[in-house]
Amino acid sequence: MWLIDIPPFVPFFITALLALITRGRIRNLILLATPVLGGVHLWLDVSPGIVTAVSIMDYELILMRTDRLSLLFGYIFHIAAFIAAIFALHVRDTTQTVSSLLYTGSALGAVFAGDLITLFIFWELLAISSVFLIWAGRTERAIHSGMRYLVIQVSSGMLLLAGALVHYYQTGSLAFDYIGLEGISGWLIFLAFGIKCAFPLLHTWLTDAYPEATPTGTVFLSVFTTKVAVYALARGFPGTELLVYIGAVMTCFPIFYAVIENDLRRVLAYSLINQLGFMVCGIGVGTALALNGTVAHAFSHILYKALLFMSMGAVLYRAGTIKASDLGGLYKSMPKTASLCIIGACSISAFPLFSGFVSKSMVMAAMIEEGYDYVWLALLFASAGVFHHAGIKIPYFAFFAHDSGIRTREAPLNMLIAMSIAAVLCILIGLQPQYLYVLLPWEVEYWPYDTTHVLSQLQLLFFSALAFVWLNKQGIYPPEMHAVNIDAEWLYRKFMPDTARSVYGFLKQTGHRIEDTFDSTLKDAAKSMISTRFGRFNLAASWPTGSMVFWIAIILGVFLLADVITLNLPVSSRQ
């Protein structure tokens, strides 16, 4: 097809340009053809070990470096881009189309980047291209949310750049390989990755912005940014023990928010962080099994998360709201979307025969193998929790629960096709995991289907379901209601603006008070001054600032003159 050493982001950037000048069927055709051709090309022609570099001003940018790790992320990004493109095929909004293409290209650029400067460039492009998918929501809330998202994302890039430069200063190399937490550079880069990976307290951009994007935009967003960060962590910080604990917190805290959150896309955003937690734990453990588990989980996660965001996008598109309190009974009008959503729910909950099961169990097994018993217990808690909020809550409140009376139509055909492809892949990976395992970067013997795994997982899940039913029947389950829950973002969305406002108010008031006290005295003094004989002179007619500038100009002039004169003197006498 085309040359093997053309970096995979290039076709997407070219298509983004073409999307600007084409319309209708031709545009749809190139939108679908790009991920297909790019993906097939990557699969058939590109093998590990290819390096493509370009020189810019004495510096060599490694635009493409392939190995089994980057290639696997390359494959799944192409698959996801194809599915998301079908899902968004009805969209007649050039901004969204172009930015989603640039965004996909940037993600591919980042995972194939061979040096930290190239990584930085695509890191920032990811931020800038994706924010338009949020702004395309075109509500005031989306615009503000997008602005906060952009500020946080760009600062992540700044940290990465700073870290890269310190790293270069210390090691003399900008190659993007193992970095580790040694020295300030390691920490700066770690923090940069951590922001994009939604580490606890750095996660607010995700739960803030993803639910505000367009129904189709959120699907793209859910795929790329965070998974690029997982890839970057897996390459730069494998075996960093701190990540085990960060990951464990990431799996646990979002599920509490997910239970009481009313916006179902925000529930999915919280559960996205929970799933990232499993991957981060795997990177922290750092054994071959754990890292394979992380990569496999990223692969299957992209598909089922996209499927869930697509089903909720379809509900939002048809019903006009995504608030759990206003939805319910939609299985009557959208039975196909409901079934597809349930497949996504089974996959994220890691039911045997679905994709989540075959990938998450690798991370769990590696955890026990390395003796992280208590963290494993936390992850088990989170596994039960994810079934509770993503597996049951999402389909239950949207499609079943009490009948909200909303009667609408089934999702458009393109949406159904996109969701079906994702659903088929979720089941295929669950049934035939060997096809995924063979692609994994490290050589490990692992098979998820034995009596122990299947039985224990089924017990965990069915008894979680039992708990849901019991809580509902007892009336203990918290009702869905119109409300927001404050999170770490409260710090910069409420506390800091409020403090600034009150400090400003205090200063303003104090200023007024000072003015009130001294104003009349000063004015009287000025009046009496003018009434004396000095009032006749020119300087008294001007504002004090005017005369000050006048005198400073004169003083500076004198200095200049003095300097010019002394220039002609012998050097010895100037000292």
Added chain:
Amino acid sequence: MNEPESEIVEKQRLFDNPRNVSLVIGSLYSVCILLFLLDFILHRHATNEWEGFAGFYSLFGFTACVTLVLIAKQLRRILKRKEDYYDVAD
């Protein structure tokens, strides 16, 4: 004359019938009982000490979810704000 009538009287769907709902819940109960009992029949290969207890996963799954919901419910007292909480600027 038939048309407007069909708009008013909606077709009865799967879960409009309470019998179907109790059927689903009933089967959930039976599956749970079955899975719990299987723990005593099948051998689970335990890799750490907790896992080895019969019924560990069943009890853990149930208590984990109940705890999760009860804590989340209490958290609502601290975290819940009006929907326009962040929109209000003076």
